Amino acid sequence: MCGIIGYIGDRDVSEVVIEGLTRLEYRGYDSAGVAILNDNGIDIRKRPGKLNILKADLKKNPIKGHIGLGHTRWATHGIPNEQNAHPHTDCKKNIVLVHNGIIENYQMLKDGLTKRGHAFRSQTDTEVIAHLIEENYKGNLEEAVRISVKELKGAYAIAVLHKDEPDKIVAARCESPLIVGIGQSEYFVASDIPAILKYTNKVIFINNYEIVSIDKKGVRVIDYSNQPIKKKAVCVDWDITQAEKGGYDHFMLKEIHEQPDLISNILNTRVRGNRIHFDELRIKDTILKKIDKIFIVACGTAYHAGLNGKYMIEWLAQVPTLVDTSSEFRYRNPIVGKNTLVVVISQSGETADTLAALRESKKKGAKVLGVVNVLGSSISREADGVIYTHAGPEIAVASTKAYTAQLAILYLFSLYLAGLREKRTPYKIAGYLKELKKAPGHIKKMLEQYGDAKKSDLKHKARIFNREYHKRLKDYYQRDSEGRKRAPNCCFLFLGRNVNYPSALEGALKLKEISYISAEGYPAGEMKHGPIALIDENPWTICIVPESSLHEKMISNIMEIKSRGGIVVAIATEGDEEIRKVGVDYIIDIPRIEQTLTPFLVAIPLQLLAYFVAREFGEDIDQPRNLAKSVTVE
Numbered sequence: 001m002c003g004i005i006g007y008i009g010d011r012d013v014s015e016v017v018i019e020g021l022t023r024l025e026y027r028g029y030d031s032a033g034v035a036i037l038n039d040n041g042i043d044i045r046k047r048p049g050k051l052n053i054l055k056a057d058l059k060k061n062p063i064k065g066h067i068g069l070g071h072t073r074w075a076t077h078g079i080p081n082e083q084n085a086h087p088h089t090d091c092k093k094n095i096v097l098v099h100n101g102i103i104e105n106y107q108m109l110k111d112g113l114t115k116r117g118h119a120f121r122s123q124t125d126t127e128v129i130a131h132l133i134e135e136n137y138k139g140n141l142e143e144a145v146r147i148s149v150k151e152l153k154g155a156y157a158i159a160v161l162h163k164d165e166p167d168k169i170v171a172a173r174c175e176s177p178l179i180v181g182i183g184q185s186e187y188f189v190a191s192d193i194p195a196i197l198k199y200t201n202k203v204i205f206i207n208n209y210e211i212v213s214i215d216k217k218g219v220r221v222i223d224y225s226n227q228p229i230k231k232k233a234v235c236v237d238w239d240i241t242q243a244e245k246g247g248y249d250h251f252m253l254k255e256i257h258e259q260p261d262l263i264s265n266i267l268n269t270r271v272r273g274n275r276i277h278f279d280e281l282r283i284k285d286t287i288l289k290k291i292d293k294i295f296i297v298a299c300g301t302a303y304h305a306g307l308n309g310k311y312m313i314e315w316l317a318q319v320p321t322l323v324d325t326s327s328e329f330r331y332r333n334p335i336v337g338k339n340t341l342v343v344v345i346s347q348s349g350e351t352a353d354t355l356a357a358l359r360e361s362k363k364k365g366a367k368v369l370g371v372v373n374v375l376g377s378s379i380s381r382e383a384d385g386v387i388y389t390h391a392g393p394e395i396a397v398a399s400t401k402a403y404t405a406q407l408a409i410l411y412l413f414s415l416y417l418a419g420l421r422e423k424r425t426p427y428k429i430a431g432y433l434k435e436l437k438k439a440p441g442h443i444k445k446m447l448e449q450y451g452d453a454k455k456s457d458l459k460h461k462a463r464i465f466n467r468e469y470h471k472r473l474k475d476y477y478q479r480d481s482e483g484r485k486r487a488p489n490c491c492f493l494f495l496g497r498n499v500n501y502p503s504a505l506e507g508a509l510k511l512k513e514i515s516y517i518s519a520e521g522y523p524a525g526e527m528k529h530g531p532i533a534l535i536d537e538n539p540w541t542i543c544i545v546p547e548s549s550l551h552e553k554m555i556s557n558i559m560e561i562k563s564r565g566g567i568v569v570a571i572a573t574e575g576d577e578e579i580r581k582v583g584v585d586y587i588i589d590i591p592r593i594e595q596t597l598t599p600f601l602v603a604i605p606l607q608l609l610a611y612f613v614a615r616e617f618g619e620d621i622d623q624p625r626n627l628a629k630s631v632t633v634e
């Protein structure tokens with residue numbers, strides 16, 4: 001996810017663009033750049049790293065002008081360096097362009113353009129667009145953009161300038177967001193509203209397959225067949241911070257809501273026909289065929305995704321798979337050989353323990369594959385191979401969208417291995433992919449049902465818990481004179497079986513890390529080996545009991561809890577009549593899906609329950625105490 005901005009008007013464009021990029025930095029922050037059109041032509045300045053570096057550079061060597069573009073990058077193709085930073089240009093540097101999104105067919109387009117004599121300067125997918133426009137430019141920038149974007153596949157929001165049309169910016173949108181800001185004889189294009197709020201709150205929202213041209217006289221919108229489109233401007237009443245969160249109260253809630261599009265995007269870019277592509281993998285199929293053992297190593301939420309990966313890989317690809325936390329793996333002298341594949345999972349790509357586990361594995365001669373979100377991070381550079389999750393920046397400390405993105409990548413990798421090692425037929429793999437493609441729609445449906453911060457039923461449940469929790473503590477301290485032996489159990493137990501045992505661990509972690517309430521995840525079969533001693537009328541037990549071959553076993557666990565007075569919240573498949581007969585206290589329905597894919601859906605109510613409980617307790621949800629987004633120390 002990146003941030004783009006364009007401006008035309010009478011202000012100092014450098015100031016406007018930097019202000020806009022500052023407000024868009026939450027969308028990506030591994031490099032930034034500006035392009036300004038003035039009497040000397042197009043002046044481009046770009047720097048790797050945070051926006052501050054570019055800001056300081058422009059302060060020292062300012063660029064004057066009143067029309068320009070800006071970009072803050074979240075790298076998807078090409079590591080974060082100056083060469084790959086946006087803006088990008090055509091061969092002759094007459095055209096300059098910024099882009100947010102992923103061009104899926106960039107390689108095929110790049111090959112064709114190279115054959116026709118175009119010279120590329122970067123490894124990005126974006127630069128292809130600038131050369132396409134160059135090829136189609138016949139004196140009309142809007143027309144050149146219109147012809148060019150029709151060749152693109154994937155997601156894009158672009159803004160383009162041409163040296164020979166110094167009073168115009170042309171922009172286009174497919175899937176990635178794009179808005180137009182309308183000021184007093186000044187106009188803006190941007191990825192998101194925060195970028196322009198300082199100057200105007202009058203906005204036009206651009207839809208997919210629309211092209212907008214702005215100049216000092218105004219705004220013109222056409223569709224891809226050159227038909228003019230009438231657009232109505234709206235006035236937004238968000239303040240800046242709200243706008244950076246897309247109108248959500250917290251980044252965590254915003255990121256929870258990004259999951260349907262994110263998983264669709266992973267499937268659209270990774271699955272073409274029924275073939276799975278990991279273009280950046282770098283580990284040859286011949287090596288993957290010889291692997292006789294897999295270790296999955298990670299921390300926290302990534303570790304829980306890895307536990308799910310074990311079930312997926314062993315079930316689909318039938319390779320023995322062990323899972324370890326990085327901090328344990330790195331010190332226990334693991335049995336790793338040249339035919340071992342170590343998969344390290346890390347959203348940040350910088351977690352110290354996971355990086356150490358990677359280095360330990362390489363020292364022992366294993367091949368290491370990184371499943372990482374941040375391009376150019378240490379793990380992505382030091383691993384033998386990498387698969388990016390492309391989840392965009394995850395700002396909230398509590399990981400949500402990165403988790404489901406990791407699940408998606410691990411599931412696709414398991415299918416890839418299964419096909420490569422002929423453990424599953426192409427027909428079966430196509431069937432699994434068809435089922436996986438249902439996940440985004442199901443998640444979207446659950447977010448509509450439970451995700452609204454104003455009217456979600458989960459918020460209501462969290463309020464009940466909050467009231468019960470404080471009533472018990474008050475009762476306890478009032479009755480302290482009776483010399484009670486122990487404080488009441490005010491904790492949450494999360495129970496699941498098979499692929500939803502990791503879901504139980506993840507649900508417990510989400511709750512405890514943002515609400516500071518004691519919460520434990522267990523494999524449900526373990527209850528009778530100790531944890532059931534915790535059950536009395538106090539603790540809430542979240543039972544993950546979707547339709548599956550172990551449904552009856554979960555029902556028995558629920559009955560054991562209910563018979564001891566425990567309170568049970570069941571996460572069950574919609575229409576499950578049996579669960580309604582065993583007297584659970586609350587039911588959270590999830591749509592029906594193939595049982596190995598239920599963790600994708602179960603994650604949503606678990607994330608939202610943690611969010612609403614923490615909200616009821618008034619905690620700092622995006623930046624919980626004692627935690628950091630990336631633990632780069634031991």
Ligand code: AGP
Pocket residue numbers: 299300301302345346347348349350351354397398399400513628629630631
């Ligand atoms: C999860 O919500 C936490 N933020 C934490 O457990 C996190 O998953 C862990 O620190 C691993 O981080 P990484 O994925 O960046 O390596």
